[in-house]
Amino acid sequence: xxxxxxxxxxxxxxxxxxxxxxxxxxxxxxxxxxxxxxxxxxxxxxxxxxxxxxxxxxxxxxxxxxxxxxxxxxxxxxxxxxxxxxxxxxxxxxxxxxxxxxxxxxxxxxxxxxxxxxxxxxxxxxxxxxxxxxxxxxxxxxxxxxxxxxxxxxxxxxxxxxxxxxxxxxxxxxxxxxxxxxxxxxxxxxxxxxxxxxxxxxxxxxxxxxxxxxxxxxxxxxxxxxxxxxxxxxxxxxxxxxxxxxxxxxxxxxxxxxxxxxxxxxxxxxxxxxxxxxxxxxxxxxxxxxxxxxxxxxxxx
Amino acid sequence: xxxxxxxxxxxxxxxxxxxxxxxxxxxxxxxxxxxxxxxxxxxxxxxxxxxxxxxxxxxxxxxxxxxxxxxxxxxxxxxxxxxxxxxxxxxxxxxxxxxxxxxxxxxxxxxxxxxxxxxxxxxxxxxxxxxxxxxxxxxxxxxxxxxxxxxxxxxxxxxxxxxxxxxxxxxxxxxxxxxxxxxxxxxxxxxxxxxxxxxxxxxxxxxxxxxxxxxxxxxxxxxxxxxxxxxxxxxxxxxxxxxxxxxxxxxxxxxxxxxxxxxxxxxxxxxxxxxxxxxxxxxxxxxxxxxxxxxxxxxxx
Numbered sequence: 001x002x003x004x005x006x007x008x009x010x011x012x013x014x015x016x017x018x019x020x021x022x023x024x025x026x027x028x029x030x031x032x033x034x035x036x037x038x039x040x041x042x043x044x045x046x047x048x049x050x051x052x053x054x055x056x057x058x059x060x061x062x063x064x065x066x067x068x069x070x071x072x073x074x075x076x077x078x079x080x081x082x083x084x085x086x087x088x089x090x091x092x093x094x095x096x097x098x099x100x101x102x103x104x105x106x107x108x109x110x111x112x113x114x115x116x117x118x119x120x121x122x123x124x125x126x127x128x129x130x131x132x133x134x135x136x137x138x139x140x141x142x143x144x145x146x147x148x149x150x151x152x153x154x155x156x157x158x159x160x161x162x163x164x165x166x167x168x169x170x171x172x173x174x175x176x177x178x179x180x181x182x183x184x185x186x187x188x189x190x191x192x193x194x195x196x197x198x199x200x201x202x203x204x205x206x207x208x209x210x211x212x213x214x215x216x217x218x219x220x221x222x223x224x225x226x227x228x229x230x231x232x233x234x235x236x237x238x239x240x241x242x243x244x245x246x247x248x249x250x251x252x253x254x255x256x257x258x259x260x261x262x263x264x265x266x267x268x269x270x271x272x273x274x275x276x277x278x279x280x281x282x283x284x285x286x287x288x289x290x291x292x293x294x295x296x297x298x299x300x301x
Numbered sequence: 302x303x304x305x306x307x308x309x310x311x312x313x314x315x316x317x318x319x320x321x322x323x324x325x326x327x328x329x330x331x332x333x334x335x336x337x338x339x340x341x342x343x344x345x346x347x348x349x350x351x352x353x354x355x356x357x358x359x360x361x362x363x364x365x366x367x368x369x370x371x372x373x374x375x376x377x378x379x380x381x382x383x384x385x386x387x388x389x390x391x392x393x394x395x396x397x398x399x400x401x402x403x404x405x406x407x408x409x410x411x412x413x414x415x416x417x418x419x420x421x422x423x424x425x426x427x428x429x430x431x432x433x434x435x436x437x438x439x440x441x442x443x444x445x446x447x448x449x450x451x452x453x454x455x456x457x458x459x460x461x462x463x464x465x466x467x468x469x470x471x472x473x474x475x476x477x478x479x480x481x482x483x484x485x486x487x488x489x490x491x492x493x494x495x496x497x498x499x500x501x502x503x504x505x506x507x508x509x510x511x512x513x514x515x516x517x518x519x520x521x522x523x524x525x526x527x528x529x530x531x532x533x534x535x536x537x538x539x540x541x542x543x544x545x546x547x548x549x550x551x552x553x554x555x556x557x558x559x560x561x562x563x564x565x566x567x568x569x570x571x572x573x574x575x576x577x578x579x580x581x582x583x584x585x586x587x588x589x590x591x592x593x594x595x596x597x598x599x600x601x602x
Contacts, residue, residue: 127514262563
């Protein structure tokens with residue numbers, strides 16, 4: 001049997017995460033059609049051989065699989081279900097993989113709407129940050145039916161290292177909510193730790209170094225802790241998006257009758273960061289809210 | 302020049318952490334004198350060749366270096382400064398290394414009292430848990446003067462992998478406070494994440510698996526997360542001790558004019574766990590407090 005031809009992929013959303021992911025698909029030999037609202041985002045993809053489309057609808061008519069990775073629930077609803085959306089162009093049997101981070105409830109609704117047109121959907125949000133996207137080392141958390149998951153395996157393997165089928169539609173988004181709340185709380189924890197050290201004459205950089213060798217070790221302490229100590233908040237992952245994700249977390253918690261007090265506290269800090277006009281900074285800048293509240297500055301310069 | 306003889310070490314405190322640490326010192330060829338309040342703790346050490354002493358004082362009179370690793374501030378004060386304590390037996394120029402987790406303020410006081418007898422002190426609390434102690438893979442955070450730190454380097458290398466001199470007397474304890482607050486908050490974060498998953502029909506074990514591949518990854522998610530999902534709370538590190546450590550954290554914060562709201566919340570959960578009579582469980586059992594508050598059980602069995 002001849003090796004199966006690579007599926008034609010349409011890619012919508014070429015931001016910090018989407019751009020390197022789309023480039024990895026091209027490098028792996030996938031024929032790629034792209035759509036982005038900001039035309040400037042297209043340039044590096046077109047240079048690499050992708051074909052630009054004027055709308056999600058026209059893109060969907062060219063391909064077998066559509067990948068979306070855009071900012072928020074309304075964006076996903078518009079590019080998939082809007083009048084010029086994917087659903088208006090896609091053939092039956094095609095597959096939509098939404099890698100955005102959005103509401104699990106909206107995900108189930110979108111999956112149902114696509115199902116009426118015999119279009120399968122997976123929610124497949126990611127973790128690993130810009131570097132993980134560049135290195136094709138993302139963690140991918142997948143919700144949807146097993147058959148669709150298996151169909152998408154080769155694509156996921158091109159984008160990430162750890163790919164887990166969590167369960168039904170929306171459960172990838174639930175896993176992503178878990179991811180985002182853990183990161184927000186770990187950011188808060190690391191910030192409080194650095195402040196305690198600084199305030200008591202211990203060097204936060206040395207504290208970070210020794211903690212990385214023990215049970216307090218985390219990727220956040222390593223990556224975001226370094227950013228906090230350097231005061232380098234070039235994103236990375238924007239605080240405004242993390243804040244949006246935490247709203248989704250707390251909505252899901254509330255809708256399922258669950259109180260998450262520690263998440264709520266961290267979400268308030270992230271919200272304060274955005275309210276201060278710093279939504280475009282990396283979410284590691286949460287530490288600056290803690291610095292302000294405590295009247296303590298971590299860096300001496 | 303002939304290789305310098307190994308210093309004679311006295312070891313006080315043979316609990317979950319102290320016992321394997323003392324055994325590692327014997328394995329490395331250190332002549333070891335031991336003292337423990339509970340005589341039953343001594344047996345494995347005596348079998349390995351250690352010499353039992355009837356008091357900290359008599360122990361100190363036999364050795365060059367005394368290591369203490371006991372439960373709380375009053376215990377350290379008693380074994381070092383009490384009437385039958387180390388200070389009553391130790392020679393000038395000897396070194397006391399306290400590896401317990403206690404108040405940084407008390408540490409500075411004890412160091413000053415020993416200094417009056419020309420006895421040097423290091424605070425050198427550890428992280429890494431029982432397994433880290435067994436594997437000689439502890440993280441060791443050291444406060445005290447550089448000369449004493451250098452003298453103790455060979456001993457630390459026998460007990461741990463990552464050894465960092467943080468700064469002056471007490472700063473090892475400050476680093477340990479940072480460690481304990483980060484772990485407590487990460488325990489809370491992982492617990493809230495698992496509950497959100499469970500409540501929304503996503504398998505917490507799969508969520509743990511996928512999160513370990515991304516930026517939410519931590520040693521707590523790996524080690525304590527596994528304990529939480531198995532319901533295996535055999536210590537490890539007792540909740541009562543973690544609760545005591547968090548009291549020290551909050552005292553240090555308060556004494557230095559710092560509010561740590563997220564730490565305070567996690568400390569309340571740990572305190573509730575102990576108040577429910579579960580202080581002897583591993584501190585990963587904090588998740589059971591969150592389960593109770595939310596009326597949600599993580600395990601189906």
